[in-house]
Amino acid sequence: MSSTASPRLRRTARLxxxxxxxxxxxxxxxxxGVARTAGVDDSDTVLSVLPLVGARExxxxxxxxxxxxxxxxxxxxxxxxxxxxxxxxxxxxRGERYRRLRTATIAVAGLAAVDLGTALRSRxxxxxxxxxDLPLTGPxxxxxEVSASTTVxxxxxxVYGYWRDFSRLPTFMxxxxxxxxxxxxxxxxxxxxAPGRRTVEWDAEVVEDEPGRLISWRSTAGADVPNTGSxxxxxxxxxxxxxxxxxxxYAQPGGRLGKAVAKLFGEAPDQQVRDDLTRFKQVLETGxxxxxxxxxxxxxxxxxxxQRPAAPHA
Amino acid sequence: xxATQWMGKYRVEVNEVPDPQILNDRDAIVQVSSTAIxxxxxxxxDGFIPTMRxxxxxxxEFMGEVVEVGxxxxxxxVGDRVVVPFPIACGNCSACRxxxxxxxxxxxxxxxxxxxxxxxSPCGIFGYSHMMGGIPGGQAEYVRVPFADVGPLKxxxxxxxEQLLFLTDVxxxxxxxxxxxxxxxxxxxxxxxxGAVGQFAVASAKMLGAERIIAIDRFxxxxxxxxxxxxxxxxxxEEVDVTEALKEMTAGRGPDGCIDAVGMEAHHPTTAVxxxxxxxQATMSETERPHALREAITSVxxxxxxxxxxxxxxxxxxxxIGSLMNRSITVRTGQTPVQKYIRPLYERIRNGDIDxxxxxxxxxxxxxxxxxxxxxxxxxxxxxxxxxxP
Ligand SMILES: NC(=O)c1ccc[n+]([C@@H]2O[C@H](COP(=O)([O-])OP(=O)(O)OC[C@H]3O[C@@H](n4cnc5c(N)ncnc54)[C@H](O)[C@@H]3O)[C@@H](O)[C@H]2O)c1
Ligand SMILES: [Zn+2]
Ligand SMILES: [Zn+2]
Numbered sequence: 250m251s252s253t254a255s256p257r258l259r260r261t262a263r264l265x266x267x268x269x270x271x272x273x274x275x276x277x278x279x280x281x282g283v284a285r286t287a288g289v290d291d292s293d294t295v296l297s298v299l300p301l302v303g304a305r306e307x308x309x310x311x312x313x314x315x316x317x318x319x320x321x322x323x324x325x326x327x328x329x330x331x332x333x334x335x336x337x338x339x340x341x342x343r344g345e346r347y348r349r350l351r352t353a354t355i356a357v358a359g360l361a362a363v364d365l366g367t368a369l370r371s372r373x374x375x376x377x378x379x380x381x382d383l384p385l386t387g388p389x390x391x392x393x394e395v396s397a398s399t400t401v402x403x404x405x406x407x408v409y410g411y412w413r414d415f416s417r418l419p420t421f422m423x424x425x426x427x428x429x430x431x432x433x434x435x436x437x438x439x440x441x442x443a444p445g446r447r448t449v450e451w452d453a454e455v456v457e458d459e460p461g462r463l464i465s466w467r468s469t470a471g472a473d474v475p476n477t478g479s480x481x482x483x484x485x486x487x488x489x490x491x492x493x494x495x496x497x498x499y500a501q502p503g504g505r506l507g508k509a510v511a512k513l514f515g516e517a518p519d520q521q522v523r524d525d526l527t528r529f530k531q532v533l534e535t536g537x538x539x540x541x542x543x544x545x546x547x548x549x550x551x552x553x554x555x556q557r558p559a560a561p562h563a
Numbered sequence: 564x565x566a567t568q569w570m571g572k573y574r575v576e577v578n579e580v581p582d583p584q585i586l587n588d589r590d591a592i593v594q595v596s597s598t599a600i601x602x603x604x605x606x607x608x609d610g611f612i613p614t615m616r617x618x619x620x621x622x623x624e625f626m627g628e629v630v631e632v633g634x635x636x637x638x639x640x641v642g643d644r645v646v647v648p649f650p651i652a653c654g655n656c657s658a659c660r661x662x663x664x665x666x667x668x669x670x671x672x673x674x675x676x677x678x679x680x681x682x683x684s685p686c687g688i689f690g691y692s693h694m695m696g697g698i699p700g701g702q703a704e705y706v707r708v709p710f711a712d713v714g715p716l717k718x719x720x721x722x723x724x725e726q727l728l729f730l731t732d733v734x735x736x737x738x739x740x741x742x743x744x745x746x747x748x749x750x751x752x753x754x755x756x757x758g759a760v761g762q763f764a765v766a767s768a769k770m771l772g773a774e775r776i777i778a779i780d781r782f783x784x785x786x787x788x789x790x791x792x793x794x795x796x797x798x799x800x801e802e803v804d805v806t807e808a809l810k811e812m813t814a815g816r817g818p819d820g821c822i823d824a825v826g827m828e829a830h831h832p833t834t835a836v837x838x839x840x841x842x843x844q845a846t847m848s849e850t851e852r853p854h855a856l857r858e859a860i861t862s863v864x865x866x867x868x869x870x871x872x873x874x875x876x877x878x879x880x881x882x883x884i885g886s887l888m889n890r891s892i893t894v895r896t897g898q899t900p901v902q903k904y905i906r907p908l909y910e911r912i913r914n915g916d917i918d919x920x921x922x923x924x925x926x927x928x929x930x931x932x933x934x935x936x937x938x939x940x941x942x943x944x945x946x947x948x949x950x951x952x953p
Contacts, residue, residue, distance in 0.1 A: 271878060314679055402657045489657055520675065531669045534655040536635065539709070540586045541687065543616070543697015544672040553675050558618030559690065559697045560568065561583040561707070 265364060266313030286349065332357060392498040395519045399526040401533050402490040405482045406461045411533060412480055413464060421528035421538065423549055424521065437466075441474075449473035475500045493529070495522060520550040565953065566703035567932040569619045572610035577930050580620070583699065583707040588635030591711030593645060595953050597724035598625035598702045598929070600939050601732060602758045602826065603874055607692065608936055611827055612876055614676060614694040622702030623649035623689040624731040626724060629715075630705070636712045645715035646909075647708055648901030649732045651687040651698065654713035664900035670710060671696045680877070685898060702932060704953040716905045720913060725920035725950060727912070729759065733948075734919050735904040736872050737763025737824070743870035743895035744820025746771045753777040753809055753818040753862065754794075755855040756825035756873060757785035759922040759948045762792045764822050764872070766917055769793035777818065779805060779855075781830070784945045791921055801832045806862045817864035825855035826873025851879040861886050871896035922948040929953040 275282070332354065342350050401408050411417060415428045415437045426448065427440045435455050443449045451472030457465040457479070465479035476499035483492045497518075527548040528538045538547035543559045546552060566580045583592055601624055606612050626646040629639050639645065651671075652664035659667050670687040671677060676694045677684035687709070690700020699706065708715060718727055741764050744752055752768040754761045757780035768776050769792070777796045778789035786797040798808055809818055829852045859869050860883045869892060887894065911917055924947035927935050931951070938946045 267878065274877075400657075402655065402660070524675065527674060530656075535589070535653045535669050535710075537587050537589070539653075539669055539672050539687075541672045541696050541698045541709070542583075542586070542707075543619075543693050545586070548672050548675060550675070553673065556614075556616055556673070556693045556697050558568075558616045559693065559699045560566065560618050560620045561581045561699065563581045 261363070262313045265360075266310050268360065269313060270310035286353065332361065392500050393518055394496070394498045395522045396494065396496040397519065397522040397526050398492065398494040399530050400485050400490055400492050401530050403533050405484055405491045408491040408493060408533060409461045409464070409482045412482075412529075413458075413460075421532050422525045423528070423546065436469075439468075443474075451476070493526065495526060497522060520553070524548045524550055564704035565929060566620045566699070567622060567929065567951075568617075569607060569615055569621055570617055573608060575608065575621065575933050575936050577932050580703075583705050585631060585633045586707065587709060588633045589710050589712055590633040591629050591636050591639055591708045591715070592631040593625070593627045593647065593701075593706050593708050593715075594630045595625045595627040595701050595704060595706055597627070597728050598622050598951050598953070599728055599731075599733075600624075600702075600932075600935055600949050600951070602756075602760060603691070603732075604936070605940050606827060606874060606876065607690075608940060609828065612692050612694075613680070614692045616693060616697075619690065619692075619697075620699035620703055620706075621690040622700035622706075623691060624728065624733070625689075625701030625706060626728050626731065627706075629711075632711065638712050639715065639717065643717050644719070645717055646727050646730045646905065647689075647701070647706075648714045648716075648735075648905055649688055649691075650685075650714075650898055650901055651689065651696070651709050652713055652900075652902055653710050654902075659713075659902075662900060662903045664902040665898040673697055688898070702929065702951060704929070714902055716909060718909070722912065723920065725923050725926075726918060727909075728950065729763070729919040729922065729948075730901075730905050730908055730912075732899065732901065733759040733922070734763045734908055734917075735901045736760050736899040737765070738767040738904055738908060739897070739899045740764040740822040740824060740870045740872040741767035741771050741773075741820075743872075744768070744771075744773075744822070744868045746773050746820065748772065749774045750819040751775045751777065751813050751816075752820045752822065753779065753859070754789075754822045754824055755779045755859055756823070756829075757782070757789045758824065760872060761822070761824035762788050762922055762947075763919070764824050765789050765794045766792040768820075768822075770911070770916060773820075775812075777809065777812065781832070782942055785942075785947060788922065788947055805858055809862045813864070817862055817867065819864050819867045820870065821859035821863040821867065822870045823856045823859045823873045827851045827853070827875050829854040829856070829873075851875050851877065853879045853882070857881070857883055860892065863890075863892055865890045866892070868893045868895060870894075872899070874898075923950055925949045927951055 339347070339350055339354060413434065415430050415434065418428050419425045424442045425439060426442060429438045431437060437453050438450070439453060440448055440450050451468040451474065453466045453468050455464065455466050457463055461482060463479065463481050467477040468475050476497065478495065478497040481494045485492045531537065531539050540547045542561055543556045544552045545557065564580060564582050565577055568576050568578050570576050585592065604621055607615055607621065629641055629643045629645055632639050632641065650665040652659050652667035653669040656668040665686050667686040671684050672687065673693055673696055674684035680694060685695065687696030687698050689698055690702070698709065716730065737760050741752065744750070746752065746768060750773050752773045754764045754776065757778050761778065765776050765778055775795045776793060777798060778786060778794035779798045779800055780786055781799055781801045786799065789797055796812065798805055831852065831854050855873065856871060863869050871894065912919065924945050927949060929951045935949045935951060938944055939949050
């Protein structure tokens with residue numbers, strides 16, 4: 250849905266993710282079997298450490314499966330560790346065990362090369378993200394760009410109509426607290442939550458407005474976080490409703506560093522926009538954001554990591 | 564209220580928890596009169612489904628009485644007796660509009676997690692992990708039912724709970740398995756796994772006119788139930804080579820439809836295959852034990868259908884794609900869109916075509932849930948289908 254990485258890179262990342270998942274599960278389930286295959290089943294230490302290594306594999310599996318090549322770095326770190334340990338182990342193995350361990354080491358070295366390549370290319374991909382042809386207020390230095398899309402089972406006029414009344418945006422944009430519209434909707438004042446319980450505010454103006462097709466906007470001078478966005482509505486083929494495509498660009502305090510820090514706190518901006526659109530679809534199709542005991546706010550990036558138990562809360 | 568909570572692998576407890584509350588306008592609260600344990604719950608109990616959390620309330624097969632309705636529920640009233648489908652569906656999205664209720668696009672608030680595992684997300688399901696919504700289940704005194712204006716079937720006949728409860732899941736699921744096979748006159752249908760799901764697949768294949776129905780399991784008491792449901796033949800897979808036996812029984816053709824009602828925790832008979840799979844499992848990336856599924860694929864007749872209604876969770880190794888492709892086999896599968904089948908199957912019960920209560924082997928108080936889970940998992944004391952009474 251959104252990323253600066255190329256499709257091929259994302260595919261490689263997914264493949265590595267699948268490998269991690271498989272290996273992780275095998276190590277957790279049957280450490281003895283894995284140790285035997287690798288020729289190190291004679292060591293008690295290996296047997297106790299393998300499930301931990303398995304857990305490590307599972308930890309990088311998820312983001313990689315989601316097509317995030319950047320996470321290959323954590324695999325590279327793991328590979329270095331494994332190769333070091335295996336190299337040491339090779340020195341005192343003989344016979345059949347030696348042959349098995351050698352095969353396993355060669356396999357790990359091969360995978361390590363793929364990991365390293367993927368991780369390196371992910372860095373390059375990040376540095377050369379596509380420049381938005383969005384209506385910028387001025388040069389946003391190293392803007393964060395995110396995009397997402399969804400299909401809503403309603404006609405374009407209705408979907409456009411809901412979005413065009415900006416004061417309704419907070420019902421589905423989790424981090425936008427309030428939007429006040431001025432001048433018949435051409436201008437608006439936004440208040441949004443920022444990481445660390447702060448709020449940021451800005452004025453925005455509508456740049457393009459084609460009823461039923463497109464809305465784009467940009468912040469005006471003096472914004473806390475200069476930003477720009479567009480949403481496009483196109484009829485989905487064969488009466489499938491409306492395809493909604495959102496693109497946002499904003500300068501975040503600290504630029505890329507800010508993005509990395511935000512990510513650590515589960516504030517990954519692309520997941521946020523995706524969640525916003527999920528809620529938008531829910532509101533239009535079912536009348537409301539859908540909540541559960543595990544996810545009381547409705548679809549929400551942070552809740553993907555810290556679920557509440559699926560039981561009523563006092 | 565009292566509720567059955569998942570407390571970790573192999574651990575369920577019945578504990579006191581707060582009563583559920585309406586969270587969305589289209590919710591209702593149901594006081595549960597009967598609830599059952601499903602083979603799907605065993606996958607959670609045994610720790611095979613990821614994203615469970617300590618304290619999650621289990622249970623997706625339940626019925627009872629409406630005690631509260633949200634503002635957006637126009638068709639139900641306090642006091643109505645309802646049977647609730649296990650998948651949660653909004654009725655508005657294009658999947659629901661096409662009858663694919665179990666892949667509703669709006670009912671899983673954690674679609675983001677499921678997308679990471681599976682590419683796209685299925686619907687929300689009661690008591691079935693956080694990847695499926697983090698929605699408390701119905702093995703409890705009360706349960707919150709989302710989109711209560713779409714799913715629940717209001718019943719007014721004087722059937723017992725035991726006759727209606729299985730409309731929530733296992734009867735429609737067995738029916739779906741049989742329907743997938745598009746049974747024509749003369750068709751032979753083989754069903755792997757004689758739990759309640761397989762037994763209803765047998766009963767449904769009979770209703771849909773199969774010539775011969777072959778039931779496969781290793782527990783005699785379950786194979787006996789299968790005969791009761793309408794199986795013409797039974798096979799104990801520990802005694803015979805199933806693929807060979809099926810070939811023999813169909814004079815070399817193989818069954819026209821093969822239904823996998825076993826799923827990810829298939830048991831391996833002690834043969835060379837067992838050793839083969841053990842070795843593979845130790846080294847390969849595999850989360851499933853797909854023994855029954857592989858056998859169903861290699862057994863089915865050329866041009867036949869394999870219906871997968873047993874649940875799978877992740878990745879499988881050594882999938883016999885060559886057999887599938889070269890022999891023009893159709894695979895059909897899915898979590899059951901119960902909303903689509905619940906009314907016509909209720910009619911079948913009213914007509915007297917079937918009395919689903921034949922699957923019940925035990926009725927126990929809800930407080931005995933931990934014991935019931937163990938009995939059901941170990942197939943002890945003739946445990947076939949256990950109903951819990953809150
Ligand atoms: N598709 C759906 O919507 C849906 C709904 C409900 C249940 N299910 C699934 O259906 C499956 C069965 O559920 P159930 O409640 O009947 O469970 P169950 O545990 O009562 O029955 C499973 C049966 O399979 C048998 N079995 C195991 N290995 C076998 C093999 N190799 N060959 C033949 N039989 C074998 C077992 O002996 C057991 O009798 C589960 O995977 C469950 O998750 C799917
Ligand atoms: Zn079930
Ligand atoms: Zn839906």
